[in-house]
Amino acid sequence: MADKEPLFARVALIGIGLIGSSLAHAIRRKGLAGEIVVQTRRAETLKRAEELGLGDRYETDATEAVKGADLVILSIPVGACGPVAAEIGPHLQNGAILTDVGSTKGTVVSDVAPHVPEGVHFIPGHPIAGTEHSGPDAGFASLFEGRWTILTPLPDADPAAVAKLTDFWTACGSKVETMDPEHHDRVLAIVSHLPHIIAYNIVGTADDLEAVSKSEVIKYSASGFRDFTRLAASDPTMWRDVCLSNRDAILEMLGRFSEDLASLQRAIRWGDGDKLFDMFTRTRAVRRSIIEAGQEVDAPDFGRHPEIAGVNVKDGD
Ligand code: NAP
Secondary structure, eight states: SSSSSSSSEEEEEOSSSHHHHHHHHHHHHHHEEEEEEEOSHHHHHHHHHHHHTTSSSSSHHHHHHHTTTTTEEEEEEEEHHHHHHHHHGGOOOTTOOOEOOOOHHHHHHHGGGOOOOTTTEEEEEESSSOOSSOOGGOOGGGGTTTOOHHHHHHHTTOOHHHHHHHHHHHHHEEEEOOOOOHHHHHHHHHIIIIIHHHHHHHHHHHHHHHSOOHHHHTGGGTHHHHHHHHHHTTTTTHHHHHHHTHHHHHHHHHHHHHHHHHHHHHHHHOOOHHHHHHHHHHHHHHHHHHHHHSSSOSOOOOTTHHHHTTOOOOOOO
């Protein structure tokens, strides 16, 4: 624990999977809480969190966990946020900050806000950092370092509470930006949700193919397919909820994607090499910009450097 007063006296982590456990590590490492209370619904997950020493106190009952906490963080699937907020709402401490880490924001706001009592600051959030792994073993303290966290405060949010939550994420290593929930959902639809849906689809298509055997798909996967399988290995519950809760923005982006794919298909059919070359040149420049922005390293990844293979951060959820 650091010498100075921690930012929060008691942090309640509701959900202790990849994101919750990464928060637990980061909070501990930076001395951000006087006490960490870990809550999860299943006894086996809680037991594992305890074995890993992620908290100071452990609860399966969310209402017990949030009592007296000045920061409550929901790190559970977005579809579960509404029901859990209804359960904990009456037990939240006056003046507490309630936030979440969900990958979509519009439905989290509409599902959670009605259950937040007056005097509690509800400030939705989303760290743009993740991996394809789940559960309490998957977390690590540096997950948020150098990554963006987006806060989507409601119009009447208390600036002091927003500033305090910004300080929290900054201390966890994040860069913080605020935007409205609708804009967040449109941006994330293209940078995260669509890539995952495309990955799920291409891996599903390959799995269904009869002309190519499954063993060949696996054997020759390093030629490109393998990179899609990493995204397609992401948690099915989380991604089901993302698709259901960001339906409109995802459908809009899928519509645009399908049009552009048809245009690419036409270029291939008509042997329009110039069009293909121009497009592939433009997309290569996008990757260079991402590297320049420090959101990816410039290491050759198709061959997978063994030293970075174990920490292949996905950064996109
Ligand atoms: P995870 O590793 O699968 O952990 C999920 C946690 O939520 C577990 O503690 C689990 O409890 C609990 N949970 C599952 N279903 C629940 C329900 N119906 N009611 C209450 N609790 C439930 O998930 P995660 O990857 O940390 O994701 C958590 C949130 O972070 C999601 O909203 C996701 O959109 C967001 N997010 C994820 C990533 C990523 O890359 N994974 C990145 C950014 C944001 P039990 O094990 O006890 O069932």
